[in-house]
Amino acid sequence: MISFRVNGKPVELNVDPAMPLLWAIRENLGLTGTKFGCGVAQCGACTVLIDGGAVRSCVTPVSRAAGREVTTIEGLSADLSHPLQRAWIEIDVPQCGYCQSGQIMSASGLLRAKPKPTDEDIDQAMTGNICRCGTYPRIRRAIHRAAEMMAERGAK
């Protein structure tokens, strides 16, 4: 039995400890916002946070989550109120949308570490996330915009 928290709720899973966290999240917990893209940590579609840091869940054994806090796209906000989600909507980032959960979670990890990221910081944090539709210019703008919103909120 592997115990951890997902989006604030405790979970207990009786699964192969070597199974990637991705499939535990998607199939055992039914949270399908986290996507399968490559299975080898090349595309970032499966990105989630463990204790606030971005990881590729497709190559992370579920056992590594034991005792820790996992945040998926579903845990970012219940109502699209997270600044990244607001910025994503304001700038109309997604096209097909498949990679966007991973993009948003990577961006979330970035903003936790660097609330005012530079373009170089964005390159560094987001280069592991592929978008085949080519939404990169909008992702960049939306991350800057979300950082602005967070700063405004912080200032109030």
Added chain:
Amino acid sequence: MSATMMERREFLKVTVGASSGLLIGFYLPFAGAAAAAPAGEVFKPNAFVRIAPDETISVVCNHSEMGQGVYTSLPMLLADEMDADWTKVRYEPAPVDPAYNHPVFGVQMTGGSTSTWSGFEQYRKAGAAARAVLVAVAAREWSVAPEKCTTANGFVVNGDTGARQSYGLLSTKAAGIQVPAQVALKDSKDFHLIGKPLKRLDTPEKSSGKGIFGIDVSLPGMMTAVVARAPSFGAKLKTFDPAPAMAVQGVRKVTQVPTGVAVIADGFWAAKRGRDALHIEWDESAMAGFSTKSQREEYAALARQPGLVARKDGDAAAALARASKKLTAVYEVPYLSHAMMEPLNCAVDLRADHCEIWVGTQFQTGDRYAAAQIAGLKPEHVELHTTLLGGGFGRRANPASDFVGEAVHVAKAAGAPVKVIWTREDDMHGGFYRPAYYHALEGCVDSGGAPLAWSHRIVGQSILAGTPFAAMVKNGIDDSSVEGAADLPYAIPNVSVELHTTKNPVPVLWWRSVGHSHTAFVKESFFDELCAAGGKDPYQMRRALLAGHPRELGVLDLVAEKSGWGKPLPAGRGRGIAVHASFGSFAAMVAEASVSDGGKVRVHRVVTAIDCGRYVNPGIIEAQLEGGAIFGMTAALHDELTFEGGRLQQSNFHNYPMLRMNECPEIEAHAIRSDEKPGGIGEPGVPCAAPAVANAIFAATGKRVRKLPIRMSEAV
């Protein structure tokens, strides 16, 4: 005219459901229905809008949403004519029904950058008809003539009294209403939604993780399967031992299907581990001698022979024979994978007399038909639900219905609802690639430096041959092999374009921008070569030879202006320009690039523009131009599929890389406002990327790129 046709044309059915509000089903003639619509089928039933008592307007979309924005643009068309309250408008995917057939193709599918323009009248008429019904209901309520009523923002207004009633309320009172099928459409000056950069309706569900793609579908008691497919195309299964796979915990069944061996399990991980444990022997003799090198030799030999004539103006051979200086070039492009971010998948619930399918597909009619054949059912007993598509780019519009057909085979063996998931490696090895092409060119310029002769020979596989679309191959010429080349727009007096169509076991398919994905690269690069040979500025020479083509000129001038063509650049950088018409639209691009001492290409800036005729949502168009440029640059800079000993050598994103954030240039996209007939959006942004970058590299370094992906070691 038959009684039935009369009835279809004249009669508009109105039914009121207890809870679902008003469902409008009506019959409208398709204006401008083209070749593919069979005679006698001019009047197609349509059911595009649902009005709920809570004021929600649901627009039923007959095209699949794969990123191109049709779940926003089609509702905009309908809502504009309907005078609906945009904040109440929702989208839903259409079921499979002839009512939702593509008005031009005559089947239900999404492709060819046709969704918005083919829906332009269809969805507006649907909206106008819905509006007419609601006006008629209100007029009856108020005992006034319908002409006395106006509509705005989801209400019908009584012109005499100023009273108003909402669409939702009126929808509950519509029983018995009949209105004439003839509905007037708005003058374009009265559009209040069409032409505005409205936000996409699907962004919230794509920013919350709630949007359901095919791979996300879950059914009670569902199993997950992966299939061990042939390691090379045409390979035959000799033997396999299911025991090691069955020994894996969670594996329920191991069974042969036509494409290989399916491992059916409780979940993906067990299925994949089971597959990893399988022992299979294959007979790979079909592709044994095949390699990229051997194919190249075969194509090069063919290119030395005359091919089928796709275009002939003047006498290119004679002009070239007389030329004092002749330019000869070979251009090559590789096989490419669509590499959608969502790998292929399909969920099937097969029962004795019914089959239900959930899939992100671009080809509902074909997939449903294929599923019915395999299941031994009639197509109408197969219910296909279109989910969101995690990218399509043509791969999910397969006349062979490979990923749907296989899933039905697996479902027959599973005895339970089952979802087949392809891994990234499976997806990349699954075939149906953009074909590899070999282009041989010769050209010369006149004494004034203008291009005088252009000879272009194309060698490669036909996409349409062997599919139900093969009838579109005319006189041996598959237009998708020569489009963008045979219609060379430049005023060159002697032009020859020829085609050699090859055959081999590698399955091929349309890949975002189809023939234009390679012909634009070749045409715009070789034109640049002739400009250099004639000592001409590539922008000015294009201008001069496009005199009769105002729309190409419009986008060309715009990108030249916005990019600062001719103005100084930082040392080491060059600008390249390209212009190309495709899918009824006209696109141009200027790229700025530099090359490092180590030969690494960096694209710094891209300015791109499109004239797609009357546009529906310029925000979505800009996004498609940005994405199209990146899609085109990915192919230009990174990608090729190669074969050795019959086997594909690439497998995942480490050896089939995508352009990433750190390589992404600044992109400036412009959509030209126009009153011309609407054209395509999804694909026309792709073709100019490779030649604009290649021409920029020439401007920066003097080295000519003739082979994709770009490797400076191969530039000449």
